Amino acid sequence: MPKVEDIPTVVTSTQDDVSPIPVQAVQMTAGQKALQKLRDERQAQKDEELRKVKMLQEQDNIFKENPDAAVIPEKVAMRMGKRMLPFVGLPIFGSMGAFVFFWYMATYQNQEFQPAVVAATTIGLLAFGLIGITYSVMSASWDPESDGSVLGVEEFNKNVDNLKEGLGRSRENAQLREKMKGLPESEIQAALRDLERREKKASKKSQTLEQKLNDEI
Numbered sequence: 001m002p003k004v005e006d007i008p009t010v011v012t013s014t015q016d017d018v019s020p021i022p023v024q025a026v027q028m029t030a031g032q033k034a035l036q037k038l039r040d041e042r043q044a045q046k047d048e049e050l051r052k053v054k055m056l057q058e059q060d061n062i063f064k065e066n067p068d069a070a071v072i073p074e075k076v077a078m079r080m081g082k083r084m085l086p087f088v089g090l091p092i093f094g095s096m097g098a099f100v101f102f103w104y105m106a107t108y109q110n111q112e113f114q115p116a117v118v119a120a121t122t123i124g125l126l127a128f129g130l131i132g133i134t135y136s137v138m139s140a141s142w143d144p145e146s147d148g149s150v151l152g153v154e155e156f157n158k159n160v161d162n163l164k165e166g167l168g169r170s171r172e173n174a175q176l177r178e179k180m181k182g183l184p185e186s187e188i189q190a191a192l193r194d195l196e197r198r199e200k201k202a203s204k205k206s207q208t209l210e211q212k213l214n215d216e217i
Helices: 030-065 074-108 115-139 153-181 185-206 209-216
Strands: none
Touching: 030 153, 030 185, 074 115, 115 153
């Protein structure tokens, strides 16, 4: 039978008058580990929310300093306008041309057409022109330095994804603003400073010895 002195110990103090604590006393139980994990997950969620708050404030500051930051660049706007000529202009002019064609055939060629055929043709072309407005905007390259492709299929898919992401981010920002309304600004700034301090501390822990020496130099 093992004796008490045979139990491994963890020394928590260098003073001789403090008794060593058995290893079994410092080991966490399964319940304690689960509770600690839950606390860590909650803290991680709070930290992620604080990062979003910080990004939102930085974005607001950018728009305050430069109101033109949210304006569509001139190159992109001109590119959208050029794309509207084939995708919007042709269907609209085609609708007008179809109406004139039906009128000419009925007046000078004694050709009769069902009103439903005339209406479906002209309205269909007009509808195609309206759809062309959306496609002209969405299929244009939103990068001022890139002209994009002729048909703009790849740009359309990319811009749709960006639009979905932007709408989702707008909803998140609206929820964050709603939560921030009930909190004092001083409390928000204190939480952001605490987050920054903890992130710096974690970053230093992960640094190598060479990186730490370079930072000190």
